[in-house]
Amino acid sequence: MKYTAVCEFELLSKSREDAIAELLALFSIGEKSRELLAMALDIREQVGATVVHKDIALPHCRSILIDKLTIAVGRSAAGIPWPEKKVYTVVLFISPVKHNGPEEHIEFLGHIASCIRDSGDKIAKVSHKDELLNLLGLQLEEQGE
Amino acid sequence: MDKQLEKLISLHDLDVMIADLNRKEIRDREVDMGLHTEGALEELKGLRDNYCKSINRKWRGLYNQLTRHYGNAVVPALVGRCTGCLTRLPTAVCSDPERNLKIHTCPTCGRIIYWAD
Numbered sequence A: 001m002k003y004t005a006v007c008e009f010e011l012l013s014k015s016r017e018d019a020i021a022e023l024l025a026l027f028s029i030g031e032k033s034r035e036l037l038a039m040a041l042d043i044r045e046q047v048g049a050t051v052v053h054k055d056i057a058l059p060h061c062r063s064i065l066i067d068k069l070t071i072a073v074g075r076s077a078a079g080i081p082w083p084e085k086k087v088y089t090v091v092l093f094i095s096p097v098k099h100n101g102p103e104e105h106i107e108f109l110g111h112i113a114s115c116i117r118d119s120g121d122k123i124a125k126v127s128h129k130d131e132l133l134n135l136l137g138l139q140l141e142e143q144g145e
Numbered sequence B: 001m002d003k004q005l006e007k008l009i010s011l012h013d014l015d016v017m018i019a020d021l022n023r024k025e026i027r028d029r030e031v032d033m034g035l036h037t038e039g040a041l042e043e044l045k046g047l048r049d050n051y052c053k054s055i056n057r058k059w060r061g062l063y064n065q066l067t068r069h070y071g072n073a074v075v076p077a078l079v080g081r082c083t084g085c086l087t088r089l090p091t092a093v094c095s096d097p098e099r100n101l102k103i104h105t106c107p108t109c110g111r112i113i114y115w116a117d
Helices: A016-024 A031-046 A103-125 A129-135 B003-022 B024-032 B040-052 B057-070
Strands: A003-008 A060-063 A070-081 A086-096 A138-140 B074-078 B112-114
Touching: A003 A129, A016 A031, A016 A070, A016 A086, A031 A060, A031 A086, A031 B003, A031 B040, A060 B003, A070 A129, A086 A103, A103 A129, A103 B024, A129 A138, B003 B024, B003 B040, B003 B057, B003 B074, B003 B112, B057 B112
Parallel strands: A003 A070, A003 A138, A060 A086, B074 B112
Antiparallel strands: A070 A086
């Protein structure tokens, strides 16, 4: 598979802000970068919540703070208020800002849209991390990568 | 990190967000995913205007000037180089552990530089 992601299958967060922070904490980036990315993602959510098909939220942005497409997947059995709708699956992704434009970002948006369109119902019912990543066309990022 | 530098990085990310929502390909993909983008662009522009007011006039002016000229005003330094123009940056600045505590600009292109933490 082309895309790698980190995953937390048992998110503890009870709010959108906390869930974004919990997923950002999985990335190997500095605290300040994490803080600025959380702010950018929050702004994006403020102007339109990123909740899509079957209780899935897709917080995302492009940023100069990262140098490669960075993806984190989270699952919450209890659900997370986003804030009007409860979501159970969160796919957070941040694309780098490159000289050649947002091609990679557009490509990943297309990839994730197609996965949700094809497997949205299954994604909502998964019971295992590997199954979730597989349905999203992602593979688990190896530690230290 | 210098507070003004943080704000300039965030302003840059906000401008990228606005540019992205202005692109038809991205808007179409977002709609395809089931997201609603109506009104988001205007709201982002409003947030940007307000955010700009919190940035020192000197840095805001430089940011706008660089954005008009290059399209991007803030770039990370990577292996001692400005990633905007690839100029090698002064070693003394790059090796300073407190390099992000003030705003540095590239000696060649003038872009605002930060070091990823």
